[in-house]
Amino acid sequence: LLTAPEGQEDLLASARVQIAAICDQLQTGETIDWPGLLATAGPARLQVETAEELTREGVAVFYENLEPWRRVDTLFVLGFCAGHYPTATPGSPVFSEEDILALKKAGCALESAGEQNARLRAIFARQLRAAATEIHFLVPRRTAAGEAQTPSASLSFMASLFTGIDSPEELILDLDAEQERKRLRGLALVEPAVPEPPRPLDIGHLELKRNLLEILKSKDGTPYPLSPSSIETLMTSPLAWVLGRAGLEPRDWNPEELDVMSKGTLAHAVFEGLFAPGKDLPDAATIRTAIPSLLAQSVSRIAPFLQRPEWKVERNHLQKEIEEAALSWRLMLEKMGARPLGVEVWLRGQLDSQPIHGSADCLLQLPDGRILVVDYKKSKSKSRRERMQAGYDSQASLYRIMLKTGSGEFLSSDGTKVTIEPDAEIGVLYYLMNDQTALADTDHWLDPSPPGLEELGADVSVEAMKLIRQRLVEVKQGRVLLNTESDAAWFETNAGITLYALKDNPLVKLFLLPAEEVHP
Template sequence: MANAVMAGDFQPMLVHDLRGKQAALFSLIRSASPATNGQLKEQIRSFQRLLNDDELLAPDVAEAKQLASRLVAALGNANDAAEAELEKAIQFAAAYQAPPCPRGPYYLGGISVMLAHEMPKRQFRKLLVLGFNDGAYPPPPSGNPFFLDSEVEAISSAIGLQLPSQAKQLDAALDLFSRQIGSASDQVIFLLSERDRGGSFLSASSSLPLISRLITGMDDPESLVVPLTHSEGTIWDRLVAWMPRPVVEPLQPLEVQAHYEFDLDLLSLRKKDDGTPRAQSPSRLEKLLISPLAWVLAELGAEHVSWQPEALDVMLRGSLAHEVFERLFPPGKDHPSDEVIEEKVPELLLERIRAIAPFLQTSAWAVERNTLEAEITKSAKHWSMVLKSLDAEIVGNEFWLTGTLFDHPVHGKADCLLRLPDGQPIVVDYKKSSSGTRRQRLQKGWDLQVDLYRRMTVRIDERSHEAVVRIGETLNGWSKQPAVAYHTLNDGNVLLNGIEVFDSTDVELVAGDIAANALALISARFEALKAGRLETNTTADAKFFQKAAALGTYALEDSPLITAFMRNDTAPSVTLPDGQDD
């Protein structure tokens, strides 16, 4: 599940089995945020109606309904037509405190959990104090809201009235803490956080100097603090010191070979239920171009999973732009005007953000969200202008193509199919990038995406949808291979290949074979993999593929294993094509 979320799949698998109230409640939770106070109140009431009727959950459901009613009442005076007061609702809900849970039974020799404000009820051998940071042990005193401590002392001396003061609260808190740590007979371990959630440093509790006085010869209280990450052994070893750490001898680095031999067909690692090899996609084949080891790891499902904060990276920008374009330019419809584009793009983008990148809905991402909206709007206006100038019809969006490459099955999903007035089909792939590197790749003959699309077909049978049939008829109705094009959304360029003469200033014609070198290397890679030979990369490969082929080398960063099995060599691992020697 964690891997799916990190890959951008935010749809829980168990949702498919939800029915009735459960499905409706999930839809309500994932629905758009309310725009008005009236919508907010209605969503809260719907939440109450959809809660579970199970008798075992009756007390919890009753408590949830009661809190929801209080929340609606708190919003009662707000104008229903006004903007939803979400901040007020969140503050009210955040103030909720769960009722204390009853204590369970105590077990002799077991682990007991004691809260910071509780007095110890028995002796312990070992005591772990959690959260030993500034502001705890003892907590800061609240003091008297009306009198200073000096005034409280004067009142006590004059009339004998004992009022709360900061000094008294601090003394009581220190006395409680002293009793708590005094309940341990063998060992007391204090755990404190080095940083907060934002990465800022946190200091130790103010009682650290007092504790250091209990230790003979301890002049510097800070020397008691030992970072867990800077010590040897596991965390448990460092906390309890109950077992010796095993001695591990360091391994000597191995000499990486030019290739490794395996007694199996590496090209057929992934198979279908009937035993036939699974199809390769253009993205997998491009990875194979760069690094056979990275490709094998992907085939085995052993790719490195990078755990990092959510970000609006290139992949996510492209996915959002693709999905907006698919809905903004439907097949068989008139191309939208600038006014329609300006009206629909914000709505479509927010809809897709809710579906595949919900974190972008927060106010912290407002600048990036608005920038992406402006970029997509500009690209859509230019694309609409290009389509109108070409008098091109959109036949289909997001459709699958299948075929074979060197007798191995391949498939891919194209973004768009256009048909010119003379019937010429053009398979288009959208790219959320500029055209510079893409143009060089086509001119150097290293493309391995749209060129594969033109070699594949749409599979049609009696169960095929009408939209698929229309795409198949358009491709099959043309006597030659279809033309292919990249539409680079960042600069609006359209790079077209497969038409010898094309009179249009809105399209850039790239002549020649755009995939000759890529297919030659893929053929060699296929033969090596079939023979069980896995070739390794060299340190010169990144420069070669970037300069000679204009290819991205992200595959070399897919896993630390690729770097570990990379030969230190000034020559690339592949033979340079004629005329491309650096």
């Protein structure tokens, strides 16, 4: 019944011999000799001879300024540039050379710069003597930052060992020079080849054939809600939206700075403390008194670098801007008779069948019960007005949809519960802090309107919502439209929108289609 693989017939014969021996032992004795059987049936170790070449310690690495630990056939000296081989010796930060010599005479075991340099040079010489046949010195031309480098000072000592050269630099062969390359031994050269043009980049709209809204899902398996800013990105650049949804965005590092976003975040925090629900409207004196402490608290939590003395001018300037904006906003609230229902109110609802969520800066209630969704912006009103007049504003209108389609009960950041009746009339208002202007999508809600407040009517988002719904249908089908070279100018001129997607993600700009006359 025993068989043997090809080439192992001798092992089969050995096994049969052992089996026969075991059978003989069992037949001759009256009792079973278990130790003897185990000894007879014991496995034998197979000795397999291999012709593999041992590669242990095939390459030895000597670190600069350390003793060589073995002999080598060929030695490569890497980074043979100024300051190395030997390493440049810094002077003592405490003692001068004269001090060190005086201390040595007094019996202190101190090493002067000259002695240290001689010791390191001796180590380098012993490293060179570890090579049996060849030594190659590699001299980098430039640093990693692109700065020019010179050869090691040891090159001058090496030049004294050669005849027929006028300068140490003649020992160096430039690999960019053909004649000098020919003088090198063992240099691997690429065979000449005909250059091939790069593969043409075929750019076209993406047909991914899957519901892209399901790339991210909540714990319950439903599509993860979209935020107003994400929806605006989808409206203007579907490719940027898909890349962001998949987490394929550049992670740039920038130094600490008081940019527009930082100013807006700090101003929002101060307004949240000044105009909170359940509190009387503060007068001008209270606002002026409260802002410094509120801003200081916000800075320590959000941008602590502003606490440093060198940021004092910028910090004071920001405080002045926030104070002007807060005083003007207070007058508007007083004229409207509005009271805050909640600040930083977390909202959740549905845009058709797509879950959406976001945080509204403030919810105001007018004396007649109407609700205003307020979005603070640390900017001027020009571009926002143009966007609203063109019908391409979407952000605050999406907050209104959340209020209409949500549960009816929402939570303010201070813990206040906000209840919105299903039949409540809801308007949208932007407060632009830099020029103290308020822009609303209402029509004759406030008659007369407070100074600085403009009612632009209900059509501020009609074009935006039409385009957003179109985009949602497309991405559900897996279709991703690429931007064109003329999109940035078109959105700027016709919609009042700056196409930040082209600046924020270089992949979007890489895959631009030729300009089109029909948009978007």
